[in-house]
Amino acid sequence: MSTNGVNGDGGHAWPKDVGILAMDIYFPSTFVDQAELEQHDGVSAGKYTIGLGQTRMGFCSDREDVNSLCLTVVKRLLEKTGTKATDIGRMEVGTETIIDKSKSVKSVLMQLFAESGNTDMEGVDSTNACYGGTAALFNSINWIESSAWDGRLGLAVCADIAVYAAGAARPSGGAGAVAMLVGPHAPLVLDRGVRATHMQHVYDFYKPDMSSEYPVVDAKLSIQCYLSALDTCYRLYKQKAAKRGANGLTLASFDAVLFHSPYCKLVQKSLARLALNDYLALEEGQAKLPELEKFKDTKLEESYFDRDVEKAFMAHSQPMFESKTKPGLKIATNVGNMYTPSLYGGLVSYMTSQAVEELAGRTVALFSYGSGMASSFFSLRVSPDCSAGSPLAKFASCLADVGPRLEARTKVAPEEFVATLSLREKAIDSAPFAPVGSLEQLFPGTFHLVGVDDKHRRQYARTDMAQQNGHA
Amino acid sequence: MSTNGVNGDGGHAWPKDVGILAMDIYFPSTFVDQAELEQHDGVSAGKYTIGLGQTRMGFCSDREDVNSLCLTVVKRLLEKTGTKATDIGRMEVGTETIIDKSKSVKSVLMQLFAESGNTDMEGVDSTNACYGGTAALFNSINWIESSAWDGRLGLAVCADIAVYAAGAARPSGGAGAVAMLVGPHAPLVLDRGVRATHMQHVYDFYKPDMSSEYPVVDAKLSIQCYLSALDTCYRLYKQKAAKRGANGLTLASFDAVLFHSPYCKLVQKSLARLALNDYLALEEGQAKLPELEKFKDTKLEESYFDRDVEKAFMAHSQPMFESKTKPGLKIATNVGNMYTPSLYGGLVSYMTSQAVEELAGRTVALFSYGSGMASSFFSLRVSPDCSAGSPLAKFASCLADVGPRLEARTKVAPEEFVATLSLREKAIDSAPFAPVGSLEQLFPGTFHLVGVDDKHRRQYARTDMAQQNGHA
Numbered sequence: 001m002s003t004n005g006v007n008g009d010g011g012h013a014w015p016k017d018v019g020i021l022a023m024d025i026y027f028p029s030t031f032v033d034q035a036e037l038e039q040h041d042g043v044s045a046g047k048y049t050i051g052l053g054q055t056r057m058g059f060c061s062d063r064e065d066v067n068s069l070c071l072t073v074v075k076r077l078l079e080k081t082g083t084k085a086t087d088i089g090r091m092e093v094g095t096e097t098i099i100d101k102s103k104s105v106k107s108v109l110m111q112l113f114a115e116s117g118n119t120d121m122e123g124v125d126s127t128n129a130c131y132g133g134t135a136a137l138f139n140s141i142n143w144i145e146s147s148a149w150d151g152r153l154g155l156a157v158c159a160d161i162a163v164y165a166a167g168a169a170r171p172s173g174g175a176g177a178v179a180m181l182v183g184p185h186a187p188l189v190l191d192r193g194v195r196a197t198h199m200q201h202v203y204d205f206y207k208p209d210m211s212s213e214y215p216v217v218d219a220k221l222s223i224q225c226y227l228s229a230l231d232t233c234y235r236l237y238k239q240k241a242a243k244r245g246a247n248g249l250t251l252a253s254f255d256a257v258l259f260h261s262p263y264c265k266l267v268q269k270s271l272a273r274l275a276l277n278d279y280l281a282l283e284e285g286q287a288k289l290p291e292l293e294k295f296k297d298t299k300l301e302e303s304y305f306d307r308d309v310e311k312a313f314m315a316h317s318q319p320m321f322e323s324k325t326k327p328g329l330k331i332a333t334n335v336g337n338m339y340t341p342s343l344y345g346g347l348v349s350y351m352t353s354q355a356v357e358e359l360a361g362r363t364v365a366l367f368s369y370g371s372g373m374a375s376s377f378f379s380l381r382v383s384p385d386c387s388a389g390s391p392l393a394k395f396a397s398c399l400a401d402v403g404p405r406l407e408a409r410t411k412v413a414p415e416e417f418v419a420t421l422s423l424r425e426k427a428i429d430s431a432p433f434a435p436v437g438s439l440e441q442l443f444p445g446t447f448h449l450v451g452v453d454d455k456h457r458r459q460y461a462r463t464d465m466a467q468q469n470g471h472a
Numbered sequence: 473m474s475t476n477g478v479n480g481d482g483g484h485a486w487p488k489d490v491g492i493l494a495m496d497i498y499f500p501s502t503f504v505d506q507a508e509l510e511q512h513d514g515v516s517a518g519k520y521t522i523g524l525g526q527t528r529m530g531f532c533s534d535r536e537d538v539n540s541l542c543l544t545v546v547k548r549l550l551e552k553t554g555t556k557a558t559d560i561g562r563m564e565v566g567t568e569t570i571i572d573k574s575k576s577v578k579s580v581l582m583q584l585f586a587e588s589g590n591t592d593m594e595g596v597d598s599t600n601a602c603y604g605g606t607a608a609l610f611n612s613i614n615w616i617e618s619s620a621w622d623g624r625l626g627l628a629v630c631a632d633i634a635v636y637a638a639g640a641a642r643p644s645g646g647a648g649a650v651a652m653l654v655g656p657h658a659p660l661v662l663d664r665g666v667r668a669t670h671m672q673h674v675y676d677f678y679k680p681d682m683s684s685e686y687p688v689v690d691a692k693l694s695i696q697c698y699l700s701a702l703d704t705c706y707r708l709y710k711q712k713a714a715k716r717g718a719n720g721l722t723l724a725s726f727d728a729v730l731f732h733s734p735y736c737k738l739v740q741k742s743l744a745r746l747a748l749n750d751y752l753a754l755e756e757g758q759a760k761l762p763e764l765e766k767f768k769d770t771k772l773e774e775s776y777f778d779r780d781v782e783k784a785f786m787a788h789s790q791p792m793f794e795s796k797t798k799p800g801l802k803i804a805t806n807v808g809n810m811y812t813p814s815l816y817g818g819l820v821s822y823m824t825s826q827a828v829e830e831l832a833g834r835t836v837a838l839f840s841y842g843s844g845m846a847s848s849f850f851s852l853r854v855s856p857d858c859s860a861g862s863p864l865a866k867f868a869s870c871l872a873d874v875g876p877r878l879e880a881r882t883k884v885a886p887e888e889f890v891a892t893l894s895l896r897e898k899a900i901d902s903a904p905f906a907p908v909g910s911l912e913q914l915f916p917g918t919f920h921l922v923g924v925d926d927k928h929r930r931q932y933a934r935t936d937m938a939q940q941n942g943h944a
Contacts, residue, residue: 014619098573101679102687103844104600110673119670120708124607124846128576128596135596138620139611146614147486147664192619198591201582207573208928210682210901215574216928236592372575374596429682456680456688 014145019186019380020137021153021391022081022398025348026073027176027335028058029443030410032417037171040414048171053264053329057336058175058409060161061420061437062427063448066097067108068460069159071447073177075112075462077155079445080398081181085116089152090143092123094132094340096207096370097160100456108458109157122148129205130260131370133158133178133340138376140182141190154182160339163421165214172263174336178344187383187392188347188364193244195378196236198229205371213428223266224304226369227273231300233367233377234277250278251317254379255362257324258346260369261332270367271325272313276303279313292316327353334406343368348399351382356396360386410441431456439463486617487656491852492609493625493863494553494870497820498545499648499807500530501915502882504889509643512886520643525736525801529808530647530881532633533892533909534899535920538569539580540932541631543919545649547584547934549627551917552870553653557588561624562615564595566604566812568679568842569632580930581629594620601677602732603842605630605650605812610848612654613662626654632811635893637686644735646808650816659855659864660819660836665716667850668708670701677843685900695738696776698841699745702731703772705839705849706749722750723789726851727834729796730818732841733804742839743797744785748775751785764788799825806878815840820871823854828868832858882913903928911935 034048034055048054060069070093078085093105104125113119122143126135133156140154159177164170204222207215241249251257251274259267279292280300288296295309303309314321330353331338331345338345343366351359361384369375383392412420420437427433433452442448442463450459506520506527520526532541542565550557565577576597585591594615598607605628612626631649636642676694679687713721723729723746731739751764752772760768767781775781802825803810803817810817815838823831833856841847855864884892892909899905905924914920914935922931 018619096574098570098682099680101570101682102568102599102601102842103675103678103680104846107600107671107673107844107846110671114673119672119704120668121671122607122610122667122669122848124598124600124603124842126596126598127574128579129574131596135594138594139614142611142614142618142620145618145620147490147617148610148614148667150665193622195594195620196592197594199579199582199593200591201579201586203575203927203929206575206928208571208575208901208903210570210573218927232591370574370596372579374576374579376594429680431680455675455690456678457675 015184017189019189021186022181024077028060031056031058055333062423062435063437068447069177073179077179085113086118090123091155092136094126094136094158128374129370130339131374134368156180158340174338176338176341178341187395191379194240196233197376198232229375237377254365256364258328259367260343272317275317276313356386489661491658491661493653493658495652496549500532503528503530527805534895534907535909540919541649545651549651557585558590562595563627564608566598566608566630600846601842602811603846606840628652630812646810648810650813659867663851666712668705669848670704701847709849726837728836730800731839732815744789747789748785828858
């Protein structure tokens, strides 16, 4: 028997205030207007804009893929925060846009670190529909709190291109990427010991056709799964919070409530759903609202599609929706469903919806949902310190360009949008392949596909950061 | 501003002896003999058996897929260890056998927990070629050491079906699954603070053809990447160990050295490679072996394919190979490359190669490699306590049936093996689909595909645990 002498426990305390130090979002420079798409599709006016709550939908040409989206957002986050490539100790990518069954997007991102010589970076790709980004975030935080942590920072990245076959689901697409720098002493601190998860085997939305970008969707089942997972996670979160001394927690306990957003209308219904949960949890003797009295015997598992219940609690929760949830929907309504980055686009929306002085000290609840299914309800606390130079002030300044970038995008006619999706259908799996999408429209600093060679190897380049192409 | 009162740090110490409490392996009940395959393929005798070091290759019919492999191994591990479904608090699957771009294998496994009502289980699927199982193991251990841990156990699962297009790579296939129960007070304790990782963007082996189970392989590049990653990880491991007080660490510091095994010959070369690393790291004045003197100026990055260097260090490390590495190759040579479970099949092989009295207190080094690439060198310590009823004794008894199961498999003629791979090629992506593979040959307690409906939804059933089909 020999010994290498490297084992041993030793004293230890988890680092303080582990959470999100900085984050950035990337969305395509082109969008289609949902009202124009209604006209083009010959559906009634308002079907997409009011029925789904969607205003604009971002989309990519064949110049962008999940690799390029991640390259763009990670490189920009490092640049904007002045983070050195050697500062990163772990990186994980959450995605459901699979363009290789074996090679990870994470491995492609290692190109950004090659020059620095930093290759000691655990983490690969995490997949379960729209939940992969949350898996990456949780794993990053666990690493910081584990014995494997060496003082460097974690990077949780998520990106997807959400496209649907022509038909009713097509307006619920989108595309984008989010990167989050994870570490201690963060301005956004994840609450400990309360993460509540619900995982279940279900075929609500999935992608079994490997040669297509499009999913198979059972729309009604998907809504039911989303709402029932929300009920279960919220109940469990309350139980875990109660165990830690926070009894009688309700929506009033949070300043913001953010959701994964397949489309914005579902998010509004989801907040109403939580209000229903709160109402049904009221104990005898607690003040009940007379106008809701008739719903006191509602069974959660029988009310997913109960229009009366939905309408009553939508109305009841409307003021809360305006103050706590709607500020988190700006990117969701203007870019569409980005899948894994959706919830984190909600966090970006919320954190750019008002001045840091307003945001300081706030508590934010988040619900992550990935079909199939995987879901978690968790919460974070915004640092109370928003002084100049504080982590929170830096966090906010990193996101200062998000609003202007949203506005600087190029509107594309529905016909061209449809033609672009056809382009993408042809691009899928092709090798060799030369993309034909315009480079002119891309934002400065955007990585894009140069070509795929006969061995399916992909090459990327980046548009000039200084270029003036109407967006800069 | 409101507060939910659930934040707070509090005192804490990482749990003691976090590692692998129990593990089990599943491999197919059918195999093809590599010597017979040489004859069938019309290649020279010894090309597969000596050149690759492979004896037998396990394979599945269209009755098994990555979901069924994982269902089988997880269910058996829970049964064999008497672990209740409610004891599990996290589960993650590592795989590169992607049959759905969105829905995780993890979500399919939730079926095994449905009856218990336990759905609060973080973790999804991790992907980077053969490295996914290591990502699942590391993430499980980090969770146990994090503030998110609630006292329950983690499950790290990995499974793959490795098949190649007809040609030179076909004999390097295999199939299998490993499940590991992760927690504190484990008989196999992972060393802290020394995990050394090397990640890099490279196209050595990848699967860009989404409609095929077969990879694209640059065989020579793949070997070079494997060996250079090994060099880098080993150097970094030594650095990290030295920082923790273990200076001058060499192969002599370990009782066993296990590797991801694409084929057994590469593993033997890899041990020789580490011996070369040790030799080149010797300092002036340390005893050098005269027969190796002429290699003292060897450059690692120029010697990946240097036959003289390879031959000299293969001979030099031969005794070490026999004692420290070969005991870990039993499953690799008899089942083939299982991809993600390969390294952990090596651990099972080693832990079943001798009596627990021999294994107690030993130190084991492990090298995990996934193309694309992701790689880690890490180590574990076997508990010194092997008394009756000890965690180590239980660990060993859980694996007692592995040897007999290996022997109880059914040999299939090369013609039938080739016909079965054609069957699988047809099965890929088909919906509706009714598998035609025989159920007779499956081991008792094996989950298998019943059918795929027109919406691509997969249904599984399990063979009787008590059935007598020649294997029980």
